[in-house]
Structure formats: C-alpha cells, structure tokens
Amino acid sequence: MILSLAWASLVRHRARTLLAVAGVAISAAMLLDMVMLASGMRVSFRSLLLAQGFQIRLAPRGTLPFDTDATIPGATAIMSQLKARRDVVAVSPVLGAQLHVERGAASVSAAALGTIASVQGDYKILTGRAPTIDGEAAANDALLSATVARLGDTLSVAAGFDPQLRAFTGQRTLRVVGRAHFIYLAAGERALALPLTSLQAMEGASRADRVSLIMVRLREGAAVEAARSAIDREIPVVSAISTATAIEQVEQRLSYFRQLAFILGSVSLAVGFLLVTTLVTVSVNERLGEIAVLRAIGVRRARIVEQILIEGSVIMLVGAVVGMGLGLITARYLNSILASFPGLPEAIHFFLFQPRDAWMALGLLAACGILAGIYPAWRGASLPIAGTLREEAVA
C-alpha cells in the first residue's frame, strides 16, 4: 500500500518527476564518468604494460622508456647478466630509431623498432611472419598505406642523412614479410620492425651494441620488486622500472585528471543530493495535510518516512540507471578527445568501464538519495498533527 502511495505520488506530478529523474541522470552520468576517469588510466596502462607479460623495463639511467634518445651501452653483456638470473624467464631488447622510407622522389619517416623476434613484446603479427634475418621487416598498416606497399614488397629505407654528401646514410632494402600491429604506438603512427642487429648496423657506430630499452619477464611467482631492486643496483647504467613504478610515474604526470575526476565527481554527487532534497522537501511541504491525516488515522511515522524515502529513492535509482547509459556515451566522447594526445598509445583509455565502477556510482547515488530524503521526510512526519491540520485548514 505504501509502495502504491509512493508510486502514485510520483506519477501525480509527471513533469516534475521526469525533470528530477533527468537531473539525477545527468548527475549520475557525470559521476560514473569521473569514477571511470579516476581509475581508467591506471587500469588500461597496467594492462598495456603487462600485455606481453614483461614485468620490468630497463631504460638508460635516470630516464623513462623512450622518454629520450639516450641508449643503453653494452647491451649484450647486460642481457647475459640478466639471463643468468634464476628468476628471469625472457629478456627482450629493443632499439628505437627514426627511419626514412623512400616513396618515389619523396620519403616518409617511420618509427623503427629493432627487436629479437623470438622474445619481442612490441608488436603482434596480423598476417605473414616476424622478420628474423637481415633484410626483412614487418610494417603496420599506416606505413603500408603511406608507401602503397603490400606484403612481399620491398622498401628502401635509410637511417639518416649526411649533410656533407647530401645523401641518405645507412640505407637498406627491406622485404615486407609481415603486417603487424604495434602495441605501444599511437594510432596512425607509421612503424616497422626489423631484426635488432640490422637496425644497429644501419645506425652505425653510435648504436653498436646499444639498445633503447630492455624488457624482462620474470618466472611466475617471482618477487617483482626484489628483482627490480637487485637489477637496478647491479647494473649502474640502467634504471629498472617495474610496472607499478611506471604506472606511478605516468599517474604523477597525469595526476591532474585524477584530481579533476575527484572534484567533478564530488560536485555531481552534491548536486544530485541537492536536487533530491529540494524535491522531497517541496513534495512534503505540499502534502503536510495528507501526512497529518495519515498520522491521525494511525499510520506510523516510520511508515510515512518510508513512503517519502521510497519516492526519493525511486527517482534516484531510475535516474541512476538512465545516467549509467548516458555516462557510457559521454565517456566514449570524452575518451575520444583525450585519445588524441600526441604520442599516446592507441591501447590507452582514460575512461575505462569496469562493472565495479558502475556499482560504486550506483551505491553512492543510492546512499545519497536516502540521505537527501531523510531529514525532510522525518521533519514532515514529525509535525504536530492537530496544529498541522489547523494550519492546512486555514491555508
């Protein structure tokens, strides 16, 4: 009966109820987006880093991976040292460079990764195979379309330009043996992968036995932090970074978004609260006479409060459900804006939906709805019956 009364009261003022639901929906959408933003970067970055199972990354001392053009010297010796560790399962060296790929009279530049195909964790082969010997390369779709090339075609590439001779240096002809998707690159960035020794040779003496990054995969159950700390200590030319550290560093740079998420999320919740409080207060004030009569005929105060709270909660819950849908749409839009950050890997999402986020947002809204309605409901149900009836009669 109380449920019927609550529902009937909501339906009685349709426009008001619908607007309140719309208001709560927007609040809920904003809250969900901010909850997603608060954790999205961290979760998607973590997934990206762990996608190929490498838990530790070694970069030139004092730098982050590919943050600078610096390289690690004595790569061969370092790799042997790492492989000798009992907790290390795989070691993947990577050398990064910019290559020029000739296209008729002009050339296009492309990011090049020199890797060891059997242990690499930077790309996935879509068609064909990974390059294993000198003269082979795997290219991504962006490069293939820029050079109008296909699987099996050859590309003329150069590592640099000599201004004295006014000619390209470190030239090679590479056959495209594979079409690849590069995991850590931004969308649309042209790239190719070739054997590490090939790229080192192309780059000349300045890159002999040098790499940009070494990725380390530990055996299952190994203590990541202990391994990281030992490697960092034992190899002075590198900084060893665990996934956790890398995430922390990136989060520090993007801490602004987490703070914004917290502030906007709190504001959304506060506004939703205000809306429901106002709605419940007005609704109660309009029905003081009815409430007094209910009390007069023997309906308990708690039941009346329950009815009013149900009204507020229904608005909050319906609004929240609608808001979840709206929030997913706006999150997609906002994510598409932030995804255009230059150099951001395609796989990184700022707004990442996790069911836990939806539950958290729903839970917060539900609690908010109940809290928002409690005081006005209790106040309305506690007014003196006789006095209220008299005032309503006069009014």
Add this chain to the structure above:
Amino acid sequence: MTENGVLVSARDLERDYSLSAGIVHAVRGVSLDVRKGEYVAIVGPSGCGKSTLLNLLGAIDEPSSGTLTIAGQRVSGLSDREATLFRLRNIGFVFQRFYLMPVLTAIENVELPMSEAGMEKSARRDRARELLAYVGLSERGHHRPTELSGGEQQRVAIARALANRPALLLADEPTGELDARTGAEVIALFERLNRDGTTIVVVTHDEDLAKAARRVVHMRDGVIVDERQR
C-alpha cells in the same frame, strides 16, 4: 471498557497553547464521559475549544493536564508510537475537509488503515467493498477523490474511518463543506451508524447534525457550560 459502559472518560482535561501574544487556554478543566453506543454532539461558538477537545479525545493532541481513558486504556501520556497504534485500532476520524489521498482510488483510501494494521490484501479488499456498499458508493470504488462530489468524498472518508472497526468514531465538522442536501445524507448516515452500534462524537456548527445527536454538549471559552439529553 470502563465501568457502567463508559467508553470515554475525560477528567479535568486542559490544553494550553503558548503563542507570541501569550498563553491561550483552549480547553479548561473539561470532564466528560461518553458511553458505548452514545451519539454526542459538541457545539459552541468559534474558538470555544470544541475542535481542540475532539483532538484530545482522538489522541492526536496531548493534554497539558488531566486524564483521558478510552476503552479502559489510559490514553493521555502515551508515547507517539503508542498513541498512533491506539488510534489505528480504536479511533475512526472524519475531518471537515475529507482529507482523502488524491492519488488513491476510493477503495484504496478505505483500505489504507487496514493495510497499516497488517490485514491481508484480499480480506481488506472485501471489507473495503463492504464499507463502500454500506455508505452507498459500491459503484464508485475505482474513482479518484477528484472524480467524486463533496458528499461522496465525505462518505468515503467515513468508510475509511470505520475500516478497522473502531470503538469510537470522531467527526470534526463533517458537514462543514457540504451543501444542505448532501449534508443531510451524511447526517442520515451517522444516524444509521449509531443505530448499528457505533459510538459517535461530533463537533459541529450544523444545527441539523446537532439535533440528530442524542446528547448535546455546549462549550464556551474552553469549558462545558451545558449538556442536554434528547
């Protein structure tokens, strides 16, 4: 039930209101007994305290002093929760302005107190139909109050007041908002209720309603000045 069939026993009831202009003594030392099956009308000029007295008898207001016993139970001094439960089970209240829930149909309005008392759905629906038939509105059960005339609304309100078979039916100016003809219908209904055994106390300005009562209590300035048996 108290001795000698007295259902309501009020002794030296007082009700004072503290207002900014001073203290108003709405009811001053009123003592009143109502026997089971009686039909009592309380009359008097505006502001004499008759509605206040009715509110005290209905346990919707607390006396400043004095005692009130209804159906053998001391009502003055009950907690809010106890008073609410007492009203639900023992008192039926009819108001001048009907105060039906506009969002519920007539039959749902009648069911409301029964629902609160925990009666099972089909049982309360049957009783509600029975009560609406008693008040002559069996065909209007599914209409909302806004679709009913004033007289019909008041009859629904009376049916609602009888829902839990109360020992005492209290009515505050039940014909106040009705025209003469519909007022007469309501007066006839009260007479019928009383013949069927319901104890009724009404507060009224309506002479016809007062005449229908078997005992008329006159109040002035918060005290009972006269009582007459018909």
Add this chain to the structure above:
Amino acid sequence: MFLHFIPLLLAAQSIDSAPPHHAPRTVAIDERLARDAGLRLGDTLVLTPMPGGAGDTVIVAALVRRPRDPSEVARGAYRIRVHLDELQQLVGYGERVERFAIATRGSSGADSALRAIDASAFGFRAFSSREIAVESSTTFLVVSRFHRAIGVITIVASAVFLLCIMLLKVDERRRDVAALRLMGISSGTVVRGVVLESALIATCGSIAGVGLGALVSAFVNWHYQRVYRTPLTFSLVTGDIVVIAVGLSLGLGLAAGWLAAQRLVRQPPLSLFGR
C-alpha cells in the same frame, strides 16, 4: 640549449678529489636542482655522460629560473646549461647540434629566411617559431577541448537542474497563483512576477558564482604552483569568461523561471486548487 634528452649525472665533489682535465669551466643550473641537491654558486660538480665514468669538473656560476613552459610542468627533470663545445665533447657528439634558433629582421625577414634555408637541402628543415608552438601545443589543445566538453556538459546539467528546481519552487506556490488568478490578476502579471524573482535570484547567484570562481581559480593556481614548483598560471579568470558565465547563468535562470511560470499559468486556476 636544451639538455633534457641527455642523461647527465651530477656528483658534487670537492675540487681536490678529481684531477681536472683542464681549468674548470662554468655551468648554470636551475633553481630546482640547486634547492633539491643543496647546491650553491661556486660549488664544484663533475659532469659525466654515464654513471661512474670519466667526466669534466665544472663550477656553478649561475642559477637559472625556468621559463613558464607548460610542457615542462609535469616533468621532474633537472636542467643545466653547459658551453656547447664542452657538451659536444663530453657526450661524443662531434660537431653536431640538434637545432639552430634564428632571429631575423622584420616580419618578412622570417619568411624569406625560411624559404632560403629549406631550399638549401642540408638534411634538415626550417620551421617558424609559430609552427613549432602550434605543434608543441597539441597536448594543451587536447586538454582545452576536454575542458570545453566538460564545460558544455556542466552547462547542460545546470540548465536541467535549474529548470527542475524552479519548477518545484513555483509549483509550491500554485495555490497562491490560483487565488491571484481567480481574483482577476492576469497570467501575464503572474509570469512577470515569477520571471522577476528568478532574475533576482539569478543575478545574486551569478555574483556569488563569479566570486566563488575567482576564489577557486586562485586556489587552483596556488595548489598546482606548489605541487609542480612552477610559476605557471593554471587557471585564469578573464573579463570574457566572466561575461560569458554571467550571461549564461542569467539567461538560464530567466529561461527556467519563464518556463516554470508558463507551465503554471497554462493550467486553469481551479485545477491548481486540486479541483
């Protein structure tokens, strides 16, 4: 010359502990490095390209304040300024540099210099400072677009909230409005009254909002300048922004009041009494 791409390790040593290759040259270090490493003018440092490797002894001759560069904000890297030839020698760069910055005479001088340099095909390209600024501002353009999107969502949300609350508040007084209408007061007068009221509320709200916005902006700057140790201004409240914000809030407030009032006066007075 920007040195952020070269990892340099600084070791503070006394002048006696490392035999100098030549007479120590001078360097300038940034304030942040000086503060964090406890360095002062006149201190001696050893610069090495690799940890534990041989290096050059230098003397701190100046402390440099960083420019207000937004792209540096979240980076914790330290900066030192070294003589060009010394750095080239230290890191084995030979006679190479990463870029030249060229100052030209007059506004047309830049364009003609750009064309001449590009035509020479030395294996590099010339860019105007504006082109570089646009390219390096991409990150901030993205942030700016994001802020704008959030702003639009906030405005839409505010409009809905405002309308909802105005509707509730006006609805609360529907019996009063009904009584006025029955007395013969025209619906136009009622609407004007409600709109005037909402205009007053919107005006007060706008003034309060501008004040609050200015306070929050000051706090944001104070907070982030502390966190990132930069003199950069993060939040700016300009006259244009105030005008837009006040205009929007006034407009929305008036519109909400008008809509709510219209809804009320369109209903017959008796129905407002619930009959």
